[in-house]
Amino acid sequence: MLTDSELQGLARTVADLPPDQERAVANAVADIRAERARLEEERLGDLRSMSDLQVAVLMDVQNLRREAALTLLREAGFVRGAALERAYREGYERGAFDAHTGTGPRPALPDEDDPDYVAARGYDLADLVKGS
Structure with a gap:
């Protein structure tokens, strides 16, 4: 220096x-x-x-x-916790966007506290953590 x-x-x-x-x-x-x-x-x-x-x-x-x-x-x-969940949410939203056919309005995504989303997130994140 x-x-x-x-x-x-x-x-x-x-x-x-x-x-x-x-x-x-x-x-x-x-x-x-x-x-x-x-x-x-x-x-x-x-x-x-x-x-x-x-x-x-x-x-x-x-x-x-x-x-x-x-x-x-x-x-x-x-990654841990919040970063992994944020990445999961972004992937989830991108998957819904990619799956949309483009005809009619895109369906609304469930809120982050929606029971179905929470259940799927817990299952998917558990698999992701085990795989790393």
Whole structure:
């Protein structure tokens, strides 16, 4: 990390560059940021392709602190409670939308506390949790 005076010196250096070199610096910074973003996407893709057991072993091997372990779990795609229910509701609504033939008005979806919806959600979510 640069100190304030080092940062000011770097800014002066960049500001004093001829326009073509200033553009070259800006392009180099953009390329570095793009490469970092690509590597982060690759890391997340690799992490999300792991099984639950592989992620748990990775956490153990890295001996992560609690906050870092929770971050790793979120990045790996682990979901609980509200996030899983929200995903289920979105899938349920999308399924109803896709099943609609397009003739006439689309039927209203049951409320989240509708007994039939609650019963189906509990059954489906239980299966989803067992499968992960």
